[in-house]
Amino acid sequence: QEALDLYEGAGFPRGESDTLGNIGGVHLLLGRYQQALDYYQRALAISESLESRPSMSLDHGNMAQCYLGLGEVDMALEHFDIALQLAVETGMRKEEALWKRGKGNALIRKGQYDLGLDAHRAALATYEEINARGLLVDSLHDMGRLHLDLGDPVSAKRYFLNALELAREIGLTQAVTVNLLSLGDLHFIRENFEEAAALYGQASERSTTAGELGYQAESLLRLALTERQLSGFEQSEANTRRALSLGKEINAAFVLAKAWYILGELERQKGNIEAAVLHFNSAQNTLEETGDPGLLWQIHYGRGLAHAAKGDREDAIKELQAAITIIESVRERVRE
Secondary structure, three states: OHHHHHHHHHOOHHHHHHHHHHHHHHHHHOOOHHHHHHHHHHHHHHHHHHOOHHHHHHHHHHHHHHHHHHOOHHHHHHHHHHHHHHHHHHOOHHHHHHHHHHHHHHHHHOOOHHHHHHHHHHHHHHHHHHOOHHHHHHHHHHHHHHHHHOOOHHHHHHHHHHHHHHHHHHOOHHHHHHHHHHHHHHHHHOOOHHHHHHHHHHHHHHHHHHOOHHHHHHHHHHHHHHHHHOOOHHHHHHHHHHHHHHHHHHOOHHHHHHHHHHHHHHHHHOOOHHHHHHHHHHHHHHHOOOOOHHHHHHHHHHHHHHHHHHOOHHHHHHHHHHHHHHHHHHHOOOOO
16 A cells, blocks of 8 residues: 555556555455455556556456456456456466466356366466466366366365365465365265364364455355254354355355355254245345356255245245256256
8 A cells, every 4th residue: 555655646557557456466365355356447447548468467357356256257257358368469378377267267157167177277287387386276276176066076185185285385375275175075075074174164263364254254154064964053053144244244245145045054954944935035136146056056955945844845846946957057068
């Protein structure tokens, strides 16, 4: 902020643009996506006035990451494409790979797994070729997430462990946290709930200490799901509501939707069916901005079970069929 004041006073727009981008980067790392976006938009306006195509690539790519964090996936894809084109035109190979990876994540969020996998493979090959070890950590993790989503936990574990080892070797503390979360997910799907809770707890402590609100919320949501399996409904609800509060603070649609979904599941398991349906509805309404199929089918499934518990068989069947339709629509796009 001191540097920004000096650049503004000196009438040096290039320095002003770079500094706005750096301030935005701090907010982005802390999961404060809307604040980061505001700074990147200001930086882009200056980059465009200077006709600096490299800077414009950085600004558009960073804005895309903010939109992805906010759950506005189509806007993210639009800006990733602009950033990618500018990076290719100006020979920015590292940034080209970075925006390919970001676009891959956005495509996966929309359920377009094949296209996402292609983008990640291209980014990973570039990072290995130019020896960008820090970015390679992120790419390894993303490949692990994709394989986990596609039902290949063995490959996923290999990617996560490689990413974790490299992150520790070069001192990337946030990447350590991210891969701890993902390894926790591996234990969760194998129903090793106590091991999963231990890893999620480590990630929660690390993100809380670092002030990383986005990862703090994600850690709490994963802990809540694990505690629900261990019958700790009270602690599960407490962590979910903490995550819900953080989601509102950083305006992260996916965090909010997942929190409402978990609250719905807790109410359904306690037999409070009307409250469960209301929470599921809130989750779906929030999720409409992201279009994430992975959570959307679970919302329909949970609501279907809630209707079944009330004896509303027709409504239950309708919801379960909606869940099946979403799952099959994704499966049709997966070649491998």
